[in-house]
Amino acid sequence: MNETLRILVADDDELDRQTVYLALTQAGVNIEMSEVSDAKTTISILRNTTFDCIFLNARLPDQDSISLIKKLRDAEIKVPIVVITEQGDAQIAVELMQSGATDYLDKSRLSSATLTQVLRHAIRIHQVEMQAASAHQKLKESHEQLLRKNQELEKQRQQIQLQNLKLLEVSQLKSQFLATMSHELRTPMNAIIGFAQILLRPKFGKLTYQQADMVERILNNGKHLLLLVNEVLDFAKLEEGRLALQPEFFDLANLTKKVVGEVRSLAETKKLSLIVKINIDNPVVFNDPIRVKQILLNLLSNAIKFTESGSIWVEVKNLQENRIAIAVRDTGIGISSQDFQHIFEAFRQLDQTITRKYPGTGLGLAIINSLVQMMGGKIFLESQIGVGSMFKIELPRQISLSTTNKTSEGVQFDGSGILSTVQKSRNQNSESRT
Structure with missing residues (x-):
């Protein structure tokens, strides 16, 4: 010392x-x-x-x-x-x-030796005790701090829970409002469409060219508005869990050809080639034909809407383990990689401006996603900006009855949080897809 x-x-x-x-x-x-x-x-x-x-x-x-x-x-x-x-x-x-x-x-x-030894020992023990006491005090302070933080977190949790309950209530009210308004709008829209169709029948009197043109515009816009109203109604039912599948046996090949026939005129108006490939041994499947038609019609309508030139391909084929695939591919504007994670969100339109080129509710893909999940299927997306996109639906050949009244949780993403992608950005100024 x-x-x-x-x-x-x-x-x-x-x-x-x-x-x-x-x-x-x-x-x-x-x-x-x-x-x-x-x-x-x-x-x-x-x-x-x-x-x-x-x-x-x-x-x-x-x-x-x-x-x-x-x-x-x-x-x-x-x-x-x-x-x-x-x-x-x-x-x-x-x-x-x-x-x-x-x-x-x-x-x-x-003695000198023993006294010195005891002194050194006592000082060393005291130092260790002080260090231990300091460490204990720090632990105590940390414990008290953790308790305070836990109390704060518990208060925040309770506040968040209360907010979630309020948000849930608001969401339910919104869904009820959308469903009610959709029902109320469908009645007059059906009447408008019906009367427009009656006016176009020759037995009710021949219309002039201008009159027929105006009535056809009323009819077409009425059908378009009814389609939007139906999308809102479907989404409201999905949110409330009231939309149930009605499965039955039907011919998927015939249904695909029928849907393609309904949209062929739209493709021909834009001078787009519409190619159909059906490679399926047994076309009979057990599913909800109305909802399968809705999925296919929506995908084809989107493909035509976002394609200015080129072709649209529709392919139906067998997969292993009693599954089938329905793919719709186009040569349209494509989707940028940063938009992949938002593409299936409800009311999400990648171009949110009121002057956007491609109109719509932003519910189509969200409804498709929910329906595919209800069917026990998966949806995949491949896209390149300026080259085109492909939406592929994989479904069981025979859906389970237990899946007809509930939805799965989430889209099938890979580890990066993006659906299966092939993305080579060629034109960052290209218009985004709805």
């Missing part, structure tokens, strides 16, 4: 105090020693002065050492205490250690 240690010797025997001083100095320990002869003075000096160690006589005249040590510890006076005992005071020494003494030394063994 090269540093100077501040030592307090509490002993009513002056000779004993000097013995401690001489033993330490003879051992080469640099000390600055203070002396007291009673417990009262010991407490007083320790409240105002810091020491590296105390040598305490086990038998002070005004107070027993056990009580004194307890008082020092209760007063948060943290200093190593070495008790010097009389020969035969082993039991007292044990009690002193239990009360908070760091070490003890029999007066009969008082």
